[in-house]
Amino acid sequence: MAEESVPEILQLNDDCLEEIFDRLQDLHSEVAFSQTCQRMQHICLSKWRISRAYEQLDLDKWREMLPNYEDLVYFLAQMRPYLKEMCASSCLCALLKDLDEMQITVLPRVTSFYYDPEDVDCYPSNRSIRKLSELLPGLQKLRLTTPIDGRFLSHFEHLQELHLYEDQHKAYELQQEYLDEICQKLHDLKVLDIRTYDVISKLQLGNCLQSLRNLTVLKLNLATLKPVLPAVLELPSLRQLVVLLDNEWHIPPLVSPDSYDHKIREVGEFYDIMERKAKDIVGFAVDGYYMPLEPGWDAELPIWAHRKLKRLAICSWSHAADYLERYTCMENLRLLCLRNWNELSDDILLRFVELCPHLEHLDVSYCRELTPNFLPRALEILKQREPRKPMPGYRHTAPLLLYYVLSGFEDFIDKTNLKSSPDYRGYIVFTADFPFGSERGLSFVDRGYQFEFDCP
Numbered sequence: 005m006a007e008e009s010v011p012e013i014l015q016l017n018d019d020c021l022e023e024i025f026d027r028l029q030d031l032h033s034e035v036a037f038s039q040t041c042q043r044m045q046h047i048c049l050s051k052w053r054i055s056r057a058y059e060q061l062d063l064d065k066w067r068e069m070l071p072n073y074e075d076l077v078y079f080l081a082q083m084r085p086y087l088k089e090m091c092a093s094s095c096l097c098a099l100l101k102d103l104d105e106m107q108i109t110v111l112p113r114v115t116s117f118y119y120d121p122e123d124v125d126c127y128p129s130n131r132s133i134r135k136l137s138e139l140l141p142g143l144q145k146l147r148l149t150t151p152i153d154g155r156f157l158s159h160f161e162h163l164q165e166l167h168l169y170e171d172q173h174k175a176y177e178l179q180q181e182y183l184d185e186i187c188q189k190l191h192d193l194k195v196l197d198i199r200t201y202d203v204i205s206k207l208q209l210g211n212c213l214q215s216l217r218n219l220t221v222l223k224l225n226l227a228t229l230k231p232v233l234p235a236v237l238e239l240p241s242l243r244q245l246v247v248l249l250d251n252e253w254h255i256p257p258l259v260s261p262d263s264y265d266h267k268i269r270e271v272g273e274f275y276d277i278m279e280r281k282a283k284d285i286v287g288f289a290v291d292g293y294y295m296p297l298e299p300g301w302d303a304e305l306p307i308w309a310h311r312k313l314k315r316l317a318i319c320s321w322s323h324a325a326d327y328l329e330r331y332t333c334m335e336n337l338r339l340l341c342l343r344n345w346n347e348l349s350d351d352i353l354l355r356f357v358e359l360c361p362h363l364e365h366l367d368v369s370y371c372r373e374l375t376p377n378f379l380p381r382a383l384e385i386l387k388q389r390e391p392r393k394p395m396p397g398y399r400h401t402a403p404l405l406l407y408y409v410l411s412g413f414e415d416f417i418d419k420t421n422l423k424s425s426p427d428y429r430g431y432i433v434f435t436a437d438f439p440f441g442s443e444r445g446l447s448f449v450d451r452g453y454q455f456e457f458d459c460p
Contacts, residue, residue, distance in 0.1 A: 030069075031069045031070060031079070032069075032070060032072065032075060034048055034051075034052075035048075035070065035075045035078060035079055036075075038078075038082070039078065045082070048082075049082055052082070052083060052086075053083075053086050058083055058086075058087075059086075059087065059088045059089055060087070060088070060089040060090065060091060061080075061083075061087045061089070061090045061091075061111070061114070062090075062091050062092070062093075063092070063094075063099060063102065063103075064092075064093060064094055066079070066080070076106075077106050080106055080108060081106075081107075081108075084108060084111060085112060085113065086113060087111050087113060087114050088113055088114060088115060088116070089114060089115070089116040089117075089118075090111065090114050090116070090117045090118075090140070091117070091118040091119070091120070092117075092118075092119050092120075092121070093120060093121055093122050094121060094122070094123075094126075095121060095123065095126040096119060096121070096126070096128040096129075096132045096136070097128070097129060097131075097132045100132055100135050100136065100139065103139065108139075109138075109139065110138070110139060110140075110141065111139060111140055112141065112142060113142065114140050114142065114143065115142055115143060115144040115145060116143070116144065116145040116146075117136070117140055117143055117145070117146050117147070118147045119147065119148050119149065119150065120147075120149045121149075121150060126150070127150045127151055127152070127175075128148065128150060128152060130153070130155045130156055133152070133155065133156040133157065133159075134156040134159060137156060137159035137160050138159075140160070141161075141162075142162055143160045143162065143163060144162055144163060144164045144165065144192075145163075145164065145165040145167075145195075146160060146163060146165065146166055146167065147165075147167035147168075148167070148168055149169075149170035150170075150174075151174045151175045151176050151177070152168065152178065153176070153178065153179045153182060154178040154179050154182030154183060154185075154186065155179075155182050157182060157185075157186050158182070158185045158186050158188075158189040158190060160190070161189075161190070162192055163190050163192065163193060164192050164193060164194045164195065165193075165194060165195035166186065166190075166193065166195065166196055166197065167195070167197040168197055168198055168199075169197045169198075169199040169200075169201070169223065170201065171201050171450050172201060172202075173201070173202050174200060174201065174202070177198075177200045177203070177205060177206070177207065178198060178207060180206070180207060180208060183198065183207055183212065184211050184212060187209075187211075187212035187215040187216055188212070188215045191215075191218070192218065193216065193218065193219060194218055194219060194220045194221065194241075195219075195220065195221040196216070196219060196221070196222055196223070196224075197221075197223040197224075197246075198223070198224055198225075198228070199223050199224060199225055199246075199248040200225055200248075201248070201251065201450075202251045203250075203251065204225070204227045204250045204251075205224070205225035205227045205228045205250070206227075207224070207225070207228045208228065208231065208232075209224070209228060209232050209235075209236070210231065210232055213232060213235045213236065213239065216239060217239065217240060217241065218241050219239055219241060219242060220241050220242060220243045220244065221242075221243060221244040221246075222236065222239070222242060222244070222245055222246070223245075223246040223248070224246075224247065224248070225247070225248050225249075225250055226247050226248065226249055226250050226270065226273065226452070227250050229247055229273060230273065233273055233276060233277070234280075237277065237280050237281055240459070241459070242457060242459065243456060243457055243458075243459065244454065244455070244456050244457070245277070245454065245455045245457075246449055246452065246453075246454045247273070247274075247452045247453050247454070248450065248451060248452045249294055249295065249451050249452045249453075251451075271295060271297065274290070274295070274453055277455055278305055278306060278307065279306055281455065281457055282305075282306035282307050282309070282310060283309075283310050283312075284312075284457040284458055284459050285307055285310075285312065285313070285455060285456070285457060285458075286312050286313060286314045286315065286456050286457065286458040287313060287314055287315030287316065287339075287454075287455070287456035288313075288315075288316065288317075288453065288454060288455045288456065289315075289316075289317035289318075289319070289341065289448035289449045289453060289454040290317070290318055290319075290453045291319055291320055291448075291449065291451060291452065291453065292318065292319060292320045292321035292322070292323075293319075293320035293344075294320075294451050294452070295452075295453065296322075299323045299324070299327060300327065302327070302330070303330070308330070308333070311333055311334055311335070311336075312334075312336065312458065313331070313334040313336065313337055314334075314336050314337060314338045314339070314456075315337075315338060315339040315456060316331060316334065316337060316339070316340055316341070317339075317340075317341035317342075317343075317367075317442075317448030317449070317454075318341075318342060318345075319341060319342065319343040319344055319345075319448060320343070320344040320345075321342075321344075321345050321346070322346045322347070323347075324347055325345065325347050325348045325349050325352045326352070328342070328348075328352050328356075329352065329355065331356075332355045332356055332359040332360065333359075334360065335359065335360060335361065335362070336360075336362055337356070337360040337362065337363055338362055338363065338364050338365065339363075339364065339365040339366075339367075339439060340356055340360070340363060340365070340366050340367070341365075341367040341439060341442070341448045342367065342368055342371060343367050343368070343369045343370055343371070343407075343448070344369070344370040344371065345368075345370075345371050345373075346373070347373055348368065348371040348373055348374060349373060349374070350374060350375055350377055350378040350381065353366075353368065353374065353378060353382075354378065354381055354382060354385065357382045357385050357386070357404070358385050361389065361401075362401075363404060364402055364404065364405060365404075365405050365407070365439045365440075366404055366405070366406050366407065367407040367438070367439055367442075368406070368407065368408060368411050369407050369408065369409040369410060369411060369438070370409065370410045370411065371411045371412060372410070372411065372412050373412055374411050374412035374413055375412050375413060376412075376413040376416035376417075378413060379413060379416075379417075379422065379428075379432070382404075382432065383427065383428060383431055383432060386404065386431040386432070387431065393430050393431065403430055403431050403432055403433050404431065404432050404433070405433045405435055405439075406432055406433065406434050406435070407435055407436070407437065407438060407439060408434060408435075408436070409436050417434055422434055
């Protein structure tokens with residue numbers, strides 16, 4: 005009996021087949037290639053698994069890449085064991101129904117889920133949250149931007165990060181009983197963001213703090229922090245505390261609403277944190293627009309004895325820039341954010357470049373008083389510090405990232421194309437993005453203040 009003939013393409017080794025795969029035009033062609041036989045499937049799957057483009061499941065985008073339903077179902081079934089992240093911009097209920105119809109009942113390796121629906125009224129039901137916990141049993145990071153009462157969130161047994169903040173209107177916030185349940189049952193929780201943007205939060209942490217011993221990041225409203233501030237500062241693992249100033253305020257009956265300044269906020273907790281945690285503070289951010297402190301407010305701060313600041317953001321300020329001079333003693337400064345200062349001068353800014361040798365991020369967006377003269381002067385300081393830096397292979401320190409949107413030298417940078425200038429290469433990187441970790445708005449934090457701690 006004659007031997008069965010083998011197609012010529014299957015006579016090629018795997019390296020050649022991978023070269024063919026790399027030359028396919030789109031995902032539809034790759035899926036068709038994969039479906040021919042088990043060996044082709046193995047070749048394709050080995051490529052898909054290492055592609056960062058397919059680490060995150062976004063069903064709406066995957067539908068655009070694979071409009072044929074059978075192709076989509078096949079591809080999703082192949083990638084199901086390897087997906088690491090998931091996001092959704094359509095209704096969560098509809099998404100779960102679609103996955104159920106595709107016989108996707110569990111995504112075992114997904115550790116991050118981000119739900120931000122385009123339809124603002126598409127609130128997730130409690131039933132959907134429960135089904136989501138069954139679909140993603142290993143979830144560690146969950147972000148929901150829609151109103152939710154919190155029922156069944158405690159079913160995510162391995163959750164480490166819970167983000168419930170959105171800087172827009174929410175119809176209602178988390179219910180207290182479910183917050184208590186989350187804190188008591190989720191023992192791995194390290195990041196908790198329960199801020200509510202446009203109302204005074206009614207949430208209380210009094211019954212939760214004993215269960216939050218592993219918490220490293222806490223983001224909450226001032227109204228929630230007030231009753232428990234000392235206990236919050238005693239959390240043994242706390243590294244970051246972000247406080248959102250409440251958007252509503254109480255006007256005393258004897259004060260005229262027409263003369264009441266809504267920008268006057270309670271700052272007692274701000275100073276209390278400064279006093280209690282001075283030796284551990286390595287970063288803080290404050291927004292002068294919403295919390296306008298008097299000139300010299302920081303002259304007697306207890307942080308000066310320790311000089312440990314690495315990250316500093318003082319934004320939207322109308323004070324004279326000379327008040328910044330005292331911060332140049334913070335020699336370990338890595339990030340300096342002075343966004344939206346009215347009177348920031350070249351000379352003060354150059355002092356930071358000169359006296360803070362570890363400075364990596366400098367944000368002067370919206371600082372209109374700065375001039376193009378700052379740029380060559382800053383470059384000269386950096387060159388004197390490391391004259392051999394442009395030499396091939398010499399990389400002693402990272403370049404300074406300069407954030408300059410709507411600053412006094414934005415037009416000059418763009419017109420002279422300094423971004424690609426060889427003179428600045430290795431010393432200054434010009435970028436329009438906001439610094440990593442910075443939230444939206446004109447300050448380092450949204451409408452409030454932030455502290456970062458270096459605790460033993």
